[in-house]
Amino acid sequence: MTRDEQLRKEAAEAVSEHKNTVVSDPYRLHYHMMPPVGLLNDPNGFIQWKGTYHLFYQWMPFKTGHGAKFWGHYSSTDLVHWKEEEIALAPSEWFEKNGCYSGSAIEHKERIYAFYTGNVKDEEGNRESYQCLAVSDDGLTFEKKGPVIEVPKGYTAHFRDPKVWEQGDRYYMVVGAQTEDLKGAVALFSSDNLTEWTHEGILAGGDKGRIKDFGYMFECPDLFSLDEQDVLIFSPQGLEAEGMKYQNVYQAGYVIGKFDPETFSFDHGEFEELDRGFDFYAPQTTVDAKGRRILFAWMSVPDQDEQAHPTVDYKWLHIMTLPRELTIVDHKVIQKPARELEELREGSGVIHQAQLNGETIFLPEINGKTIELMLEEIVIEKGWFEINIHGAARLVYSSEQQLVTLERKSYVDGTMERRQCQLNDLESLQVFVDISSIEVFINEGRETFSARFFPDPKNSEITFGSSHKCSFVAKKWDLKKVFS
Incomplete structure (x- = not known):
């Protein structure tokens, strides 16, 4: 049995062992996405492919704490009824042995190209990170191609969460990063073929622009065009509370501006939080066949009293938000529940x-x-x-x-x-x-x-x-x- 097969078998056993405990929880939800057991966090690889929405997610099946994450997988034809699929990625290879961390997906030549961060730690806890590629012909099983990007000079090993898109005749990738002087940043890459990537520098953060010196780490960046403007969503860590703003341990928000794919520059406005509540982090979007920009987020925040949740006693933890349609009105991102939710x-x-x-x-x-x-x-x-x-x-x-x-x-x-x-x-x-x-x-x-x-x-x-x-x-x- 291969390492990949062994991990999948152990995850299936964990689901089976604790199923009755999980479903007996009085706080189990009715119409929000949840893990079958263990811990769920960031949405990953959100894509509509051949008429079906695929939402992958960070999953720890063996406990309600963090660790070597898998990519769990749900699919849907209507954003309302979701089917639990087999594990998409298990942390079985040397370049991901401590977790298949967050990433994104794109369609290329009628296949799904999934990009994710391979997390590696040595016995002393020193970290390495690799931006990796896995390819699928059926949307269910993935062939791992291995690392396509190693951490460039100027950044620490806190370098993760690749989000890829096509623009013009090229592909672009943003990665959440921490600079060597411990500042949050978004790194930008470009490619002609999705396998060979060129580092184009810092897109936002670090020592640049209106979000320079803005916390010590940016996670889960997502750059996209919306209503003829460009929106960069990201999750900064290390912000101090300012009045009613930034009250959670970590934040999630956006800036609006204009991305120039020729000069790799991004002129943008001020940071705005996406959600004012207690539990919202690591949002990810996709554009569907109807041209809508749709967002899911993890309905929690890292390091925020996770083990105090009552659901921990029932062997599971955390959920996704409902899907939201995004627009821009008066230079502000507007979020509405996906219209399909009326079917509920x-x-x-x-x-x-x-x-x-x-x-x-x-x-x-x-x-x-x-x-x-x-x-x-x-x-x-x-x-x-x-x-x-x-x-x-x-x-x-x-x-x-x-x-x-x-x-x-x-x-x-x-x-x-x-x-x-x-x-x-x-x-x-x-x-x-x-x-x-x-x-x-x-x-x-x-x-x-x-x-x-x-x-x-x-x-x-x-x-x-x-x-x-x-x-x-x-x-x-x-x-x-x-x-x-």
């Missing part, structure tokens, strides 16, 4: 026109553990308006402060913690609740909040409150279960 709705739903007068109300038909809640025609005369979800999460808008706040009960110590952002006016809310997760889309996706939360499993109550007169139209749908 059961029946026609319920509609309720509500009026509050400095009170808290419970609407019996507006509750549930797995729902989509839409609030429109919101009128807040003054003061604040709130939604309390299952007694463990609270969304509040203050009209005087023009401030939106998401509070949740900490799964570490039970205290209430918050994330916030400024918002001129609250016009609409779209909220997806799924057992132990919440995703909030405000004003047609102008702001989003993503979070895990762990309410009493018996509590499905949702209440609405205000300090003064307030009115809104609430629409609610129960949502189908598509995962177990």
Whole structure:
């Protein structure tokens, strides 16, 4: 038995051994992507190929901690119903023995070319990293071609997460990096054939531009064109909190500008966080056959009290966000739930026109553990308006402060913690609740909040409150279960 076969066999045994424990967790979700066992993190290799969406993900099947990651694999024809596929990559070769780390995929000559980081550590913990290539004819099994890029001069071994795209008659790759003077950066490469790559220098970060000296490491870069502008998404590490900004251990966000493929330059604006919530990191996008730019992210953040999650006792950890469609409005990236998610709705739903007068109300038909809640025609005369979800999460808008706040009960110590952002006016809310997760889309996706939360499993109550007169139209749908 080869090393690759042995690792796959051990992973399958781990899934089988703990399956009953995993599915017995009261916090297991219904319509979010989860690992069959163990730990899930970064989305990888997101691509629509021959009519099917493929989303790979970082997977540790043997524990709820990090280690030598595999590439797990889900596929879907509609972004709603997902099939768990066989392992795509196992860390079996010398150039990846400590993990097949994050990367991307591109179609070339009707095949999938997957690029990923091979992680290698010696007995003293010294790291080496290689940007590697694996090729698939069927979207399921991959032939490893080995390293195509070694770390260039000027960077440390913290050099990972290749994202590849085609532009004009060439291919380009961005890699998350740390410079030798310990600054976060995005490295740029170009190629004529996807196997031989030329280092073109630092695209952003390091000592360059508006994000110079911006943390000590950039992870998971993704550069793409959107609405005739160029967007660079990346996840910087080492930022200090600034007021309401950068409150998580690490961040995920973007800059908008213009990439010149001839001079390899990128003139861009200021960094903006993509999501204002507690749990959002390592986003990755693809463009589909309809021309939409679609994003998935890991609904967690590294090094953020992972082992305190209640799901650890049930042998699994972490989930993906829902798929989101991206556009640019007023020089800002807008995120909306993929329209296919309407297929999750059961029946026609319920509609309720509500009026509050400095009170808290419970609407019996507006509750549930797995729902989509839409609030429109919101009128807040003054003061604040709130939604309390299952007694463990609270969304509040203050009209005087023009401030939106998401509070949740900490799964570490039970205290209430918050994330916030400024918002001129609250016009609409779209909220997806799924057992132990919440995703909030405000004003047609102008702001989003993503979070895990762990309410009493018996509590499905949702209440609405205000300090003064307030009115809104609430629409609610129960949502189908598509995962177990």
